[in-house]
Amino acid sequence: MKRKRSVGGILFDILNTLLMLIILVLVLYPFWYVITCSLSTPSQTTGSLLLWPKGFTLESFKTAFETEAVYSSLLISVERSVLGSAGMLLVSGMAAYVLSKTHLIAGRFFRVFIIFTMYFNAGTIPIYLTYQTLGLTNTFWVYIIPMLVVPFNIVLMKNYMESIPPSMEEAVLIDGGNELTAYFRVILPICLPVNAAVILFSALTHWNSLMDTQLYNSMSPHLYTIQYVLYNTVAAQMSQTLEGARSAGSAALVNSQSLKMAFTVITIIPVMCVYPFLQKYFVSGIMIGSVKE
Amino acid sequence: MSVLSSQKTSVHSGRFGSSRLFTRLNRQKYLLLMLCPAFLLTAVLCYLPLVGWWLAFTDYHVGDSLFGGDFVGLRQFSRLLFESSDLGYLIRNTLVINGLTIVINITVALVLSVLLRELLWKPGAKFVQTILFFPYFISWVIMYSIVWALFAVNSGAINQLLVSLGVIEKGFNILGSAKYSWGLMIVLNLFKHTGYNCIIFLATISGIPQEQYESASLDGAGRFAKIWYITLPNLIPTASILLIMNSGWIFSNNLEQFFVFTNATNWETMEVLDMYIYKFGLQQLDYPYATAVGILKTLVSIIVLVVVNKTVKKLSDTSVF
8 A cells, every 4th residue: 555655754764764773773883892892802902993803713702711700600690590580489479479369368468568668678788787697698698588579570470360360270279279289280380471571580680680799798709790700800990999909809810801891792691692582571571560550 | 269268257257356367367378378488588688677777876886786886866867967068969969860861761762662653664663672672681780891892081992983083182081080970871871771661652652542543644634743643642641650650769779870880080970879878888887877878868769759659649540541
């Protein structure tokens, strides 16, 4: 079907397409630059906007993976992303199921008790002292335990569960099963789309997290995450923090630009890999959340 | 079924209060058991730290036992409010950076969503949207790394290019100069959040009834008239709701963002309340003062949130949605 088009309309279409192309370049080029830079020979990278790697080499990645800190921190980051998101699904999922029950004793109290923490926290120092008193600081568990209960995810899952007809779980309950069985046998599998969304989002939050290492584990180099190692490598020279200077030992190893970019690429790649799934599930997640919250 | 039966029970045994409660507890023991982990974790990790607010009223020094400091009343609060001039620049930085970020992010996303919808090649629009959303998932450390790669004073690619072209004498010191902090934060937030906001606007656009466009066409409305009289007016309620809801967070900052970008050379225009608390608490180990500043911040944020929520409710009852 052909539309009659005015000169103004055609001009608008051309300008609009051009604008979108410019936006694409503005968003994509920084990432592309980081990648090309990491693949270039270190001495040749400085000072130009590259379109293709200059003197293609995998040397920087080889050096990066030979750095003990990179290897161990990658492992820590993967561990916390996997364990953290699985634990979150277990704890927050059960809570969401219980809170979705309208006949729950003191239901309103429990709902407010948990959801209120979305808008409020006791502050950096009181939380730090609490974790210290509980013996969480300088352990791996400080990454996992505080992120098991995520109110936002609970709200998302609860909304989804409320849309499931009660008849689905009644079969189990009538046969003398309890809610625990009903949840794990029936409800959890039905919630697959929302589970995927919250798991991906939680894993990503774990992967991207920087401050918990800085606040609670900066004295334990064996617990550094990849984000923290990247931070120390790239940003510490500008930082006013003493912590930065302390870990300068690891930064001194890496001073060439392409090596820093290789670190950055290593940190981005996992995000790129899960992005197609993230995009698919997260968009629906935003929608559920914004409509019903 | 279980809902029905438990309600029936509660009606019948209404006269025997305690035994009714016991029956309900017994019926719901598995539910309560399943809630237990989340409840205990929230209680211990989110509410127990409130005990630490006591520190703000003492002169606690690191090394004392937790309740070892002497009570000093509101001394720590008056240090921030009356004795130092820090509050001025902290509030200014927070409001300028967050306020402008909110307004600019929403405006850009609104315009961009309209333009995306007008793209003739629909898969192209989908592609742009997908790419735009990616930076939302990138950590602030990586953002720093990218800015550093492109704009470091001596080694940044764009700075070097501009210098070699003779456009400027010396590279822009974007990361280490008080001049650029506000602009940098606003641009980076735009880079990170435009995709997210566009999704919300595009969903609103796709919810506009097609009949509105069709009847406008019958009335002879052109493309621009349809944008101006149908698309934009339909987006205004979403924009205002987003604007108001985001203002609720105006005193809260992403600590990671400011931790990474604040340094000794740009703190005057970069430091916000959360960074200030971090600096005094964990670097200078002045726990009581940092706690006091934190309490003030929390109280102000809650007031703002409550006011904003009330406003949203009022608006959505009358004109919006």
